Amino acid sequence: xxxxxxxxxxxxxxxxxxxxxxxxxxxxxxxxxxxxxxxxxxxxxxxxxxxxxxxxxxxxxxxxxxxxxxxxxxxxxxxxxxxxxxxxxxxxxxxxxxxxx
Amino acid sequence: xxxxxxxxxxxxxxxxxxxxxxxxxxxxxxxxxxxxxxxxxxxxxxxxxxxxxxxxxxxxxxxxxxxxxxxxxxxxxxxxxxxxxxxxxxxxxxxxxxxxxxxxxxxxxxxxxxxxxxxxxxxxxxxxxxxxxxxxxxxxxxxxxxxxxxxxxxxxxxxxxxxxxxxxxxxxxxxxxxxxxxxxxxxxxxxxxxxx
Amino acid sequence: xxxxxxxxxxxxxxxxxxxxxxxxxxxxxxxxxxxxxxxxxxxxxxxxxxxxxxxxxxxxxxxxxxxxxxxxxxxxxxxxxxxxxxxxxxxxxxxxxxxxxxxxxxxxxxxxxxxxxxxxxxxxxxxxxxxxxxxxxxxxxxxxxxxxxxxxxxxxxxxxxxxxxxxxxxxxxxxxxxxxxxxxxxxxxxxxxxxxxxxxxxxxxxxxxxxxxxxxxxxxxxxxxxxxxxxxxxxxxxxxxxxxxxxxxxxxxxxxxxxxxxxxxxxxxxxxxxxxxxxxxxxxxxxxxxxxxxxxxxxxxxxxxxxxxxxxxxxxxxxxxxxxxxxxxxxxxxxxxxxxxxxxxxxxxxxxxxxxxxxxxxxxxxxxxxxxxxxxxxxxxxxxxxxxxxxxxxxxxxxxxxxxxxxxxxxxxxxxxxxxxxxxxxxxxxxxxxxxxxxxxxxxxxxxxxxxxxxxxxxxxxxxxxxxxxxxxxxxxxxxxxxxxxxxxxxxxxxxxxxxxxxxxxxxxxxxxxxxxxxxxxxxxxxxxxxxxxxxxxxxxxxxxxxxxxxxxxxxxxxxxxxxxxxxxxxxxxxxxxxxxxxxxxxxxxxxxxxxxxxxxxxxxxxxxxxxxxxxxxxxxxxxxxxxxxxxxxxxxxxxxx
Numbered sequence: 046x047x048x049x050x051x052x053x054x055x056x057x058x059x060x061x062x063x064x065x066x067x068x069x070x071x072x073x074x075x076x077x078x079x080x081x082x083x084x085x086x087x088x089x090x091x092x093x094x095x096x097x098x099x100x101x102x103x104x105x106x107x108x109x110x111x112x113x114x115x116x117x118x119x120x121x122x123x124x125x126x127x128x129x130x131x132x133x134x135x136x137x138x139x140x141x142x143x144x145x146x
Numbered sequence: 147x148x149x150x151x152x153x154x155x156x157x158x159x160x161x162x163x164x165x166x167x168x169x170x171x172x173x174x175x176x177x178x179x180x181x182x183x184x185x186x187x188x189x190x191x192x193x194x195x196x197x198x199x200x201x202x203x204x205x206x207x208x209x210x211x212x213x214x215x216x217x218x219x220x221x222x223x224x225x226x227x228x229x230x231x232x233x234x235x236x237x238x239x240x241x242x243x244x245x246x247x248x249x250x251x252x253x254x255x256x257x258x259x260x261x262x263x264x265x266x267x268x269x270x271x272x273x274x275x276x277x278x279x280x281x282x283x284x285x286x287x288x289x290x291x292x293x294x295x296x297x298x299x300x301x302x303x304x305x306x307x308x309x310x311x312x313x314x315x316x317x318x319x320x321x322x323x324x325x326x327x328x329x330x331x332x333x334x335x336x337x338x339x340x341x342x
Numbered sequence: 343x344x345x346x347x348x349x350x351x352x353x354x355x356x357x358x359x360x361x362x363x364x365x366x367x368x369x370x371x372x373x374x375x376x377x378x379x380x381x382x383x384x385x386x387x388x389x390x391x392x393x394x395x396x397x398x399x400x401x402x403x404x405x406x407x408x409x410x411x412x413x414x415x416x417x418x419x420x421x422x423x424x425x426x427x428x429x430x431x432x433x434x435x436x437x438x439x440x441x442x443x444x445x446x447x448x449x450x451x452x453x454x455x456x457x458x459x460x461x462x463x464x465x466x467x468x469x470x471x472x473x474x475x476x477x478x479x480x481x482x483x484x485x486x487x488x489x490x491x492x493x494x495x496x497x498x499x500x501x502x503x504x505x506x507x508x509x510x511x512x513x514x515x516x517x518x519x520x521x522x523x524x525x526x527x528x529x530x531x532x533x534x535x536x537x538x539x540x541x542x543x544x545x546x547x548x549x550x551x552x553x554x555x556x557x558x559x560x561x562x563x564x565x566x567x568x569x570x571x572x573x574x575x576x577x578x579x580x581x582x583x584x585x586x587x588x589x590x591x592x593x594x595x596x597x598x599x600x601x602x603x604x605x606x607x608x609x610x611x612x613x614x615x616x617x618x619x620x621x622x623x624x625x626x627x628x629x630x631x632x633x634x635x636x637x638x639x640x641x642x643x644x645x646x647x648x649x650x651x652x653x654x655x656x657x658x659x660x661x662x663x664x665x666x667x668x669x670x671x672x673x674x675x676x677x678x679x680x681x682x683x684x685x686x687x688x689x690x691x692x693x694x695x696x697x698x699x700x701x702x703x704x705x706x707x708x709x710x711x712x713x714x715x716x717x718x719x720x721x722x723x724x725x726x727x728x729x730x731x732x733x734x735x736x737x738x739x740x741x742x743x744x745x746x747x748x749x750x751x752x753x754x755x756x757x758x759x760x761x762x763x764x765x766x767x768x769x770x771x772x773x774x775x776x777x778x779x780x781x782x783x784x785x786x787x788x789x790x791x792x793x794x795x796x797x798x799x800x801x802x803x804x805x806x807x808x809x810x811x812x813x814x815x816x817x818x819x820x821x822x823x824x825x826x827x828x829x830x831x832x833x834x835x836x837x838x839x840x841x842x843x844x845x846x847x848x849x850x851x852x853x854x855x856x857x858x859x860x861x862x863x864x865x866x867x868x869x870x871x872x873x874x875x876x877x878x879x880x881x882x883x884x885x886x887x888x889x890x891x892x893x894x895x896x897x898x899x900x901x902x903x904x905x906x907x908x909x910x911x912x913x914x915x916x917x918x919x920x921x922x923x924x925x926x927x928x929x930x931x932x933x934x935x936x937x938x939x940x941x942x943x944x945x946x947x948x949x950x951x952x953x954x955x956x957x958x959x960x961x962x963x964x965x966x967x968x969x970x971x972x973x974x975x976x977x978x979x980x981x982x983x984x
Contacts, residue, residue, distance in 0.1 A: 049183065057803055058155065059161075060161050063161040063162060064165075064964055065962075066165060068210070069962055072959070075215065076164075076170060078212070079165075079173050079204060079212065080165055082177065083161055083193075086181065089196075090187065094191055096191075096277075097277075100247070100276055101275065102281055102282060103285070103290070104281070105195070105282055106286055107191055107278065108196055108283055108295050109199065109282075112204065113197075113203075115204075115208070116203060116208055117304030118304075119211060119212070119281065120211065120304055120305075120308050122309040123306050124307070124312060125311060126219075127218060127311075128311050128312075130187045132383065138957070138959060139957055139959070141956075248970070
């Protein structure tokens with residue numbers, strides 16, 4: 046059985062969903078950030094797979110931009126974590142409720 | 147063919163390991179494995195340049211940053227604690243909706259007409275330079291120049307944001323009066339012990 | 343019908359310029375008042391004066407172009423297809439333009455001295471210029487809507503100027519009263535215009551007059567009646583006259599210009615302008631003539647019972663406008679317009695003369711505290727005397743010719759009862775005008791101002807100029823009956839309308855009616871002399887005046903209870919209605935609705951707020967839920983599920 050685009054879509058969906066579960070279930074902000082990176086990569090995989098299917102390097106460009114933005118997002122996310130959770134604190138996102146309405 | 151399945155298994159397993167690890171450092175290691183496997187998969191998809199970028203940026207920069215933060219947060223205190231894993235309070239309705247929706251999607255996918263375009267899965271770089279550095283660079287600096295510049299701007303904003311946040315953290319972390327006294331007392335105590 | 347051709351169409355930049363110059367004056371005085379200081383008065387009068395000169399020039403140009411005295415018609419623009427705006431300078435509007443800009447110039451010039459030292463000097467001249475512009479809009483408009491616009495703008499200007507000294511509560515109340523009563527008239531006008539547009543589908547005078555012959559007489563009557571409501575309110579006719587005496591709260595030049603010479607005669611202009619409508623409708627004529635005659639008589643009677651010099655003049659104005667309305671009502675258009683023309687001069691002169699006195703006596707307006715002023719202020723005395731002789735209709739003075747024409751017009755067009763009323767009114771007019779003159783200027787001074795300060799030349803010169811027309815213009819223009827310059831000037835405009843009114847030749851000639859009227863005037867003068875100026879009366883003038891004040895009949899003190907009736911019939915019910923809405927409808931329905939909205943908004947807000955937990959992971963779950971919904975939607979939209 047040859048590998049078709051459907052296989053890549055399925056693989057990316059599984060990776061993405063694992064990332065979603067990580068964000069929702071884990072209370073550790075670092076692991077949540079990593080789960081978000083997983084989701085980014087799942088999306089990237091799709092971009093690259095479809096770029097290959099249609100031989101369009103726009104998908105590559107987009108994946109590249111996603112990587113860039115992911116780097117920025119990770120930097121800011123980690124900075125927020127460092128700012129919010131001091132070294133002596135117990136790390137749990139549910140402790141931070143400044144966004145409460 | 148076979149490499150796809152091997153990589154798929156590695157990818158899913160490392161992803162699961164990432165979210166299930168008992169310590170953040172393990173998560174980072176699992177994620178590193180995941181990214182490396184992805185890079186290989188990119189090579190099979192003729193995206194050579196992106197495979198390299200994936201290794202350099204993700205594994206080399208972002209993951210190192212994670213490790214650095216973990217080290218920072220655990221420094222001087224007890225080894226980094228993972229904290230509990232809980233579902234949000236609205237997990238039941240949210241989960242039901244998500245699962246039902248996914249069920250729909252799976253059903254929809256099973257009913258879908260197979261895509262007419264099949265991946266050519268030929269040899270890497272065959273017959274063209276698709277995915278090569280020159281191909282990618284030419285597109286990035288000509289047709290896609292504007293998105294590229296905008297991304298640069300976003301990175302710039304991110305840099306400023308991180309510096310601002312860092313400044314705040316420094317201010318908050320700056321020792322206050324009595325803390326300074328305690329610090330000095332501790333230093334003096336250590337020095338005394340040293341001389342004893 | 344040839345007379346319905348109103349003005350010869352063409353390009354008349356002079357007409358546009360004379361119309362807009364006062365507006366420029368208003369804007370300049372308003373915008374640069376602090377910089378202009380006293381120059382504001384000079385600027386405003388210069389621009390109004392220039393407007394007067396342009397009016398003369400443009401009339402010359404128009405008659406040259408047209409060849410006949412039909413006037414000029416300048417198109418300005420179109421509102422909707424078939425609803426064009428334009429300016430019209432025909433004999434009727436020319437006369438009004440001359441008075442508005444000419445007498446207006448003298449009065450604005452007079453104000454330079456009169457308003458000296460007022461804190462809001464420039465504002466006054468801005469308002470005055472704006473009024474002149476508004477009044478020119480009213481009389482120069484060639485259609486009903488433009489006329490209504492001017493009608494409203496003069497009301498606004500009048501409101502501003504009556505309440506000019508807004509620090510005084512009485513001035514504010516008077517301004518509000520004038521405005522509200524005038525709005526009643528505006529509503530009537532608007533109703534008339536609705537009727538016209540609905541039935542004729544045009545707003546231009548020419549179009550409407552051409553179509554008037556095809557309308558049913560009932561419809562024409564209602565149009566006339568609705569228009570006349572506007573005239574009643576604006577021209578202080580019974581029963582909407584009560585605002586005019588109160589309007590004397592404004593500065594005296596305002597009373598002279600707006601509430602004597604020009605704005606209050608807008609009703610006369612309206613009826614004269616609509617002559618083709620009125621002259622084919624005897625019922626409307628009787629309505630207007632009767633209201634005018636009753637107003638003339640009532641104003642004269644009330645004028646005999648006043649002590650405030652400006653209020654006496656205000657009731658006199660009301661009475662004289664009653665004459666004019668009666669004249670244009672019965673069909674004596676030339677006479678009515680002639681009375682307007684001469685009245686503008688001598689009534690402006692009376693007000694400005696009274697202004698000299700008031701200014702000199704530190705704002706004293708009560709004639710009981712005057713007396714003997716002819717020795718102190720001989721100039722003011724001569725001014726007032728000539729004006730009184732003119733208004734009472736002493737032969738040779740301008741009022742004689744115009745009033746005779748008006749009173750004879752009643753007989754000419756077959757209204758003997760109105761003739762009797764107006765002749766009687768002429769006698770009463772003589773009585774109250776000479777009463778004013780005798781009390782204020784004869785006998786001994788009864789006030790407490792030691793040094794009456796003499797007005798400057800800027801005040802004296804305009805009054806002196808006004809003396810000439812109020813004495814001589816009647817003899818110059820109106821003498822000679824059918825062949826007078828006046829009659830020839832208006833022959834093209836009013837001839838067909840006057841001919842259309844069915845009438846028999848009167849039994850007595852104009853000379854006889856003049857004699858009757860003059861006899862009544864003499865009787866009125868004699869009574870006034872006997873009561874106020876005879877040596878016996880002058881000896882104990884103070885006690886006599888006090889006695890007269892005490893013995894004044896209640897019905898006159900209360901001004902025929904018109905204000906009380908309006909209060910009882912309209913104001914009280916309106917207040918009760920307001921109280922009902924204020925106490926029941928507003929708090930329960932309006933506020934209740936608002937409160938309900940607030941309640942439900944708060945409820946919804948509380949509901950939504952419960953989702954705003956501040957927990958990042960909960961947000962993530964909601965996000966996933968939303969994203970999933972999108973995906974499912976697109977899966978459906980793409981037709982994946984069938």
